[in-house]
Amino acid sequence: MKVIGYSDELSVFPGELVNFFVSCDAESYHADIVKLIHGDTNPDGPGFKVEPVRTDIDTDYEGRVQRVYSGSHVIVDDHPRLRLPVFTLQVLICPTMPTKTEGYWRPGPQGLLTKWDASREAGYGLFIGEDGCLEAWLGDGPGNVHRISSGKPLLAGCWYLASMSVENGTVTLNQEPIVTPTNGRFALASSLQSTTALVMEHSxxxxxxDVDVPLVMAGYVEQLTDEPIGVAVAGGYNGKLDRPRVHAAxxxxxxxxxxxxxPHGPALVAAWNFQEEITRQGIxxxxxxxxxxxxxxxxxxxxxxxRAVTGYNWRAxxxxxxxxxxxxxxxxFHDDDxxxxxxxxxxxxxxxxDLPSGLYAARLRADADTDYVPFYVRPLPGREKRICFLVPTASYLAYANDHVTLTAPLAQLFVARAPALQEGNIVLSEHREFGLSTYDVHSDGSGVAYSSRLRPILNxxxxxxxxxxxxxxxxxADLHLIDWLTTLGYEFDVxxxxxxxxxxxxxxxxxxxxxxxxxxEYYSEQMLDHLHAYTEGGGRLMxxxxxxxxxxxxFDPENKNVIxxxxxxxxNAWRCRPGEFHLSFTGEYGTLWRHRGRAPQRLAGVGFGAEGFDVSSYYRRTEDGRSDQLNWMFDGIAPDEKLxxxxxxxxxxxxxxxxIYDAALGSPPEALIAANSEGHTDIYLEVLEELFFNVPGSGGTQNGRVRGDIVYFPTANGGAVWSASSIAYCGSLSHNNYDNNISKLTKNVLDRFASDGPPPPGAQRQATTAANTEDTVEPLLDGVG
Structure with missing residues (x-):
């Protein structure tokens, strides 16, 4: 790809500024703004649709390649107190990838606690060598470098006390396992005795x-640069650090x-306690x-x-x-953060x-390549329309730049075919520095907990x-909906x-x-609370x-672009280690809303029940769907049509x-099940959280719970909720030039919801207790499966 970019804002008002950042491997590129309407190139659909927008940025720009410096670390600015002739460095380390001999990252030493200028080969520091052993480095600048090795490879997932001391030409390097019944990979100290080392050498x-570079944790300074952070850091470390200390003795x-x-005493120069930022509200x-x-x-x-990970002294x-x-x-720390x-x-x-609310993009064109950098324009206050598309950007971030096809050996079985790779997948495989999705694992195998929008996101x-x-x-996929709304003439905001x-x-x-x-898919507590308040306050949700x-x-309290x-x-694509299930940003329990007592059924009437990725199927109306109560929903649609x-x-x-509808998880008793899907293949299976045991007969042809339920119910103050219950649903809206029963069904609901009239009544069932839920639900599902 010759040109690629990103922006600093995703949601803006008319009149506001959006900065665009571009890397172009060509002499020049052209930029303009377009409105995005339909992004599906499938020849069976309406085709790719964008509309040019006249703005002042429509011109040619000089191309330049911009580098991404990935890998997490800590920087402590240079200070005279860190320029030490006599010193001790100490830090507790739990390396997760002591050697970088596999995967996509170049092998090399990993910095632990360093004040090292690689451009001069000057300074000092604790490192992990290419062979996985702890090392102490001293460099004088003209090219004299002394590296002392422990000679004992570190074990991944185990805690060590690492230290180096320098005085009168004597360098002491200590590598000492710290083993408790709960803190690491092994529980017996005898398992790690062979990795203990104490080395003394004269240098x-x-x-x-005059080594004026910053002190770095989890890396070392490759060179001073004009980049925003002022240095290029190399030697990315994979693993945990705890309680780094520097002493002038x-x-x-x-x-x-x-x-x-x-930490104490007159020789203490610095003692960094990472737990100091922890509050009752998170970090x-x-x-x-x-x-x-x-x-x-x-x-x-x-x-x-x-952050918010267990330390060397975690007691479980x-x-x-x-x-x-x-x-x-x-x-x-990870070398691919x-x-x-x-x-x-x-x-x-x-x-x-005067730009209307909608989805737009900066279109970047260089040679034969084109990139689109999307952003959303909100309506000015007081100019809102009756219909709003609530864009799930947190979910976009969760999947941003995923590498699952290239790193998950079960991807082909998961989708029941050979996955097709796009150009963007190939670029991402070659440029891991563009960052990962929350469906990836880091190079050391740990799960990716954070995702940022401030980077090119190729998917x-x-x-x-x-x-x-x-x-x-x-x-x-959400452009299917935008296209349908636009083509049918609905005025809507985003x-x-x-x-x-x-x-x-x-x-x-x-x-x-x-x-x-x-x-x-991905929702914060605030988002969930506000959407619930909207429906309870008379709003209508589709x-x-x-x-x-x-x-x-x-969201990161210091950076709204990071989730x-x-x-x-x-x-799961991965699973947290014990003790690390709480969000560092807030301290709240993570994982599923269902396990926080807020299953999706409580808001939308339905919740995740099954998945499969081979072919999609259709719905049929239920007894509820044929009742007089739901005639408004199916106006113009024959009772026995496959939907x-x-x-x-x-x-x-x-x-x-x-x-799926599930009263036990909070589907309201007034909900009407208008239609169920059927005919799913055995690639479709119930989701893991629905299973207590793995048993045969759980595929789509054998299990009645492998289905999607179209559900409607009214809420308080004139509100209402209607749920389609399928990710593929919007992909059917444009069929036959938008003249089809899914389009009609959606239009019937949207027109009724957007009107000023009261919502249709729901079911007249009584609320049930958990004890008799099954007796109540089963009649609703007669004939399903």
Whole structure:
């Protein structure tokens, strides 16, 4: 790809500024603004649709290549107190990848606690060598470098006390396992005795006093640069660090050990306690690293290393870091973390004052390549329309730049075919520095908990066909809905879930009806509360997808472009380590909303029940769907029609992921089940959280719970909810030039919801207790499956 970019804002008002950052491997590129309408290139559909928008940025720009510096680390600015002729460095380490001999990252040493200028080969530091052994480095600048090795390879997943002392030419290097019954991979100290090392060597190298580079944790300075952080850091470390200390004296082992939890004494230069930022509300000042010594040599994190992780002294009694801060004094660093590409601005758009609310993009063209950088324009206050599309941007971020086809050996079995790779997949495989999705694992095998929008996101582009879907997924799939609304002449606004999170329910109150995208999977507590308040306050919600309101997320309090998720206890791409299920940003329990007592059925009447990724199917009306109560919904549709046995996503409206009515999980008793999907293949299976045991007969042809339910119910104050319960649903809207029963059904509901009239009544059933739920639900599902 010759040209690629991103923006600093995703949701803006007319009149506001959006900065665009571009990397172009050509002499020049052309930029303009387009309105995005339809991104599906499938020849069976309406085709790719964009509309040019006249703005001041429509011109040619000089091309330049901009580099991404991935890998998390801590930077402590240079200070005279860190320029030491005599010193001790100490830090507790738990390496997760002591050697980089496999995978896609170049092998090399990993920095632990360093003040090292690689361009001069000057300074000092603790490292892990290419052979996986602890090393101490001294360099004098003219090329004299002394590297002392422990000679004992470190074991992954185990805690060690690492230290080096320098005095009168003598260098002492100590590598000592710290083993408790609960803190690491092994519980017996005897398992690690062979990795203990104490090495003393004489060195003639004298560190010069002019090494003015910062002190770095989890890396070392490759060179000083003009980049925003001022340095290029190499030697990315994979693993945890806990309680780093610097002393202006050569301390014996006993004093080093005493400094771990009680840093003190006149020789203490710095003592960084990572737990200092932990509060009852989570980690505040997420990028701050506090020096508790009198010198206050505070540091800052770069590229969101994982916080709220267990430390060297975790005792496995407390699972929430805010309740045992002293046991969570560690940070987990990765050489592929990224929170911001930190490119320079190439051009700035002032959004035209009269630009209607909608989805737009900066179109970048160089040679034969084109990239689209999307952004949403909100309506000015007081100019809102009756219909709002609530954009699930947090879910887009969760899937941003996923590499699952290339790193998950079961991907082909999962989708029952050979996944097709797009150009963007190939670029991502070659440029891992563009960052990962929350469906990836880091190079050390640990799960990716954070995702940022401040980078090129190649699968958040019109035209991108995702490997997981027979067609489109997430961002591009939601253009099916935008196209349908636009073609049928509906006037609508766009509001992002990020806007809802930060500004509250008031951003939705002007709208008579709110439509979700096809997959609003990742939701914060604030977003869930505000959407619930909207429906309870008389708002009307059309949930046009499935597997929504599923994972607990929250936003970085210091960077609205970064989300966090902790995965486990559901359908997972990875699972958190014990003690690490709580979000670092807030301290709240992560994983599924269902396991927080807020199953999606409580809001939308349905929740995630089954998934399969081969072909999609269709719906049939139920007894409820044929009743007089729901005639309004099926106006113009014959009672026995198959609903949606066509479409651009797997050739049907019911597919990929499906939601189900379940009174035991909170589907309201007034809900009417208008239709059920049927005819799913045995590739479709119930989701893991529905299973207590793995048993035969759980596929789509054998299990009646493998289905999607179209559900309607009224709420308080004239509100109402209608749920389609399928990710593939919107892919059927444009079939036969938009003249089809899915289009009619959706139009009937939208027109009724957008009207000023009262919502239709719901079912007249009595609320049930958990004890008799099955007796109540079963008659509703007669004939299903």
């Amino acid at each position: 003639t190298v004298r560190v010069p006093n 050569a301390l014996p082992r006993e004093q080093i050990v005493s400094q771990i939890d009680n 505040r000042e997420t990028r701050r690293i506090t020096d508790v010594s009198a010198n206050q040599l505070h540091g800052r994190t770069v590229n969101v290393p994982t 009694k407390e699972q929430n870091f805010i309740h045992a801060t002293d046991q969570y004094g560690a940070i987990h 990224l929170d911001d590409a930190r490119w320079a601005v190439d051009f700035t758009l002032k959004v035209p004052d 958040m582009r019109p035209g991108f066909r995702h490997w997981l879907s027979p067609s489109l997924w997430q961002f591009n 509001i992002t879930d990020q806007d809802l999170h930060h500004e509250g329910v008031d951003v939705l109150r002007p709208y008579r009806v709110v439509l979700t995208g096809s997959h609003p 949930y046009l997808g499935a597997n929504g309101f599923y994972w607990v997320i929250n 966090e998720v902790r995965k486990g206890h559901g359908s 949606g046995d066509f479409g651009l996503v797997g050739d049907g409206a019911a597919g990929l992921e499906l939601d």
